[in-house]
Amino acid sequence: MALSMPAIMKTTAARLSALYLLLFAICAVLLVFYMTSLSARMLTGQTQETINDEVLGLARVYQRGGLPLLVRVVEQRSRQPGANLYLIADANGQILTGNVQSLEPGVLEAEGWTTEPFSYRRFGEGELERQRNPIADPNEPSQSEVQVEGEKGHNAIALVLRLPNQMIMLVGRDLGEPERFRAVIRRALTLALGMMALGGILIWFFVGRAALKRIDSVSQASRRILGGDLSGRLPVTGAGDEFDRLSENLNSMLARIATLNEGLKQVSDNIAHDLKTPLTRLRNRAEATLSGKHNSAAYRQALEATIAESDHLIKTFNAILMISRLEAGYSSEITSRVDLAASVRDVVELYEPVAEEAGVTLETSVQDGFAVEGNRELIGQALSNIVDNAIKYSTDSTAKPTVRVALDRVGSEIRLSVTDNGQGIPDDADRARATERFVRLEKSRSQPGSGLGLSLAKAIMTFHKGRLDLLPANPGLSVVMSFPEREDR
Numbered sequence: 001m002a003l004s005m006p007a008i009m010k011t012t013a014a015r016l017s018a019l020y021l022l023l024f025a026i027c028a029v030l031l032v033f034y035m036t037s038l039s040a041r042m043l044t045g046q047t048q049e050t051i052n053d054e055v056l057g058l059a060r061v062y063q064r065g066g067l068p069l070l071v072r073v074v075e076q077r078s079r080q081p082g083a084n085l086y087l088i089a090d091a092n093g094q095i096l097t098g099n100v101q102s103l104e105p106g107v108l109e110a111e112g113w114t115t116e117p118f119s120y121r122r123f124g125e126g127e128l129e130r131q132r133n134p135i136a137d138p139n140e141p142s143q144s145e146v147q148v149e150g151e152k153g154h155n156a157i158a159l160v161l162r163l164p165n166q167m168i169m170l171v172g173r174d175l176g177e178p179e180r181f182r183a184v185i186r187r188a189l190t191l192a193l194g195m196m197a198l199g200g201i202l203i204w205f206f207v208g209r210a211a212l213k214r215i216d217s218v219s220q221a222s223r224r225i226l227g228g229d230l231s232g233r234l235p236v237t238g239a240g241d242e243f244d245r246l247s248e249n250l251n252s253m254l255a256r257i258a259t260l261n262e263g264l265k266q267v268s269d270n271i272a273h274d275l276k277t278p279l280t281r282l283r284n285r286a287e288a289t290l291s292g293k294h295n296s297a298a299y300r301q302a303l304e305a306t307i308a309e310s311d312h313l314i315k316t317f318n319a320i321l322m323i324s325r326l327e328a329g330y331s332s333e334i335t336s337r338v339d340l341a342a343s344v345r346d347v348v349e350l351y352e353p354v355a356e357e358a359g360v361t362l363e364t365s366v367q368d369g370f371a372v373e374g375n376r377e378l379i380g381q382a383l384s385n386i387v388d389n390a391i392k393y394s395t396d397s398t399a400k401p402t403v404r405v406a407l408d409r410v411g412s413e414i415r416l417s418v419t420d421n422g423q424g425i426p427d428d429a430d431r432a433r434a435t436e437r438f439v440r441l442e443k444s445r446s447q448p449g450s451g452l453g454l455s456l457a458k459a460i461m462t463f464h465k466g467r468l469d470l471l472p473a474n475p476g477l478s479v480v481m482s483f484p485e486r487e488d489r
Contacts, residue, residue: 021197032190048113050084051173058070067165071088084171084172084173085122087099100120100121103120110160113158113160117157118155156174214237222234233254234250236251278309285306289302316452322459323456336375337373344407345364348364359395362391370409370414388453394421399421401420402421406419417478434454461481464483
């Protein structure tokens with residue numbers, strides 16, 4: 001969805017980009033002015049130092065040979081290529097010798113360093129211009145006259161001194177080189193600023209727009225989810241950046257919420273369907289007891305049956321609540337280090353009389369030294385449900401009914417398996433459905449139960465970050481509790 005410029009500027013990314021660009025521009029402009037002024041000050045300082053050295057040398061010449069020697073030295077140095085500015089004038093400011101043809105008025109009136117750069121024209125520049133422009137009108141003022149009247153020529157700084165005989169000496173240096181250097185620095189920094197600003201705008205345009213599009217796609221997916229479509233997921237591009245990590249975490253959260261909602265719906269449906277029959281049976285028994293005349297023994301028998309049916313219902317509701325709490329990841333159960341071998345021996349010892357009464361052989365193959373972080377009671381309850389189911393459904397075996405409980409390590413997992421040699425569950429779809437709440441397959445309807453044993457065992461394994469697998473044993477069924485192995489701390 002395309003965004004207008006006002007809408008884009010309302011986004012955090014655009015505001016941050018604008019603030020960073022403004023801050024960068026201010027810093028760059030300050031850097032341009034600072035570097036330019038610093039380079040100008042450095043060159044001006046070097047120029048003044050050069051002029052001071054030149055003046056000291058001329059002072060020694062004047063002390064050694066007087067004005068005649070000073071004039072000869074000034075004339076000699078004036079003719080050298082790239083020479084400084086030299087000028088000797090009388091007390092009235094009339095130029096006598098040197099390489100300066102004219103000066104800006106007022107330069108020779110004050111002794112010492114000139115306070116501001118002044119304009120001047122070198123000796124011979126007017127003649128050169130006349131040679132370049134031979135058709136000039138002779139009635140027009142000369143270049144020197146124009147210069148004297150204030151037309152700007154070259155700029156320079158100079159040191160003005162008065163000799164003992166009141167004559168004036170000026171030693172200066174042209175500022176063309178520092179000004180050219182300063183202009184080069186300014187142009188280079190300005191060009192760099194322009195290129196960086198352009199690069200920043202291009203980066204914002206391409207990278208920022210891509211980020212805005214991703215945020216917009218996340219917003220659209222969020223609106224669909226808020227509309228009730230929990231199957232919708234936030235887009236993941238595979239770049240592995242913070243947007244992908246956020247989307248993956250939110251998608252996991254949405255999947256968890258969808259699972260919980262589905263579980264809540266299943267619980268509501270199961271309670272409405274599967275608990276209706278025992279409640280109806282309970283009501284009919286009470287109504288039948290009240291409708292006739294019975295002795296106290298009959299009433300007592302009816303009440304005992306009602307209490308037993310009620311206990312079964314309470315047990316069923318407790319199992320439902322436990323499953324829901326464990327699947328939600330919330331449990332007040334205390335976890336600690338659990339010795340699985342000891343838990344297996346306790347459960348086997350508890351069910352040995354039950355197995356013996358049912359004519360089932362209960363075997364164990366347990367290795368010591370396997371411990372996991374969890375809740376001993378919950379693990380024991382899950383194992384008890386599985387062993388109880390195995391004993392029930394191994395009685396229809398054509399061979400001698402046998403249930404084998406094994407504990408060993410497979411790879412990085414600790415596996416606790418309960419295997420029977422009954423008819424098992426040959427169909428893969430039925431094995432997947434067997435761990436759902438209140439699900440009882442056709443072959444198991446002849447056995448007592450509520451269909452919550454394997455569902456509770458699966459919830460307990462999920463709580464322990466493990467898994468519950470139903471595998472064919474050929475013959476029979478193998479129920480495997482797989483725990484992730486964790487190192488002792």
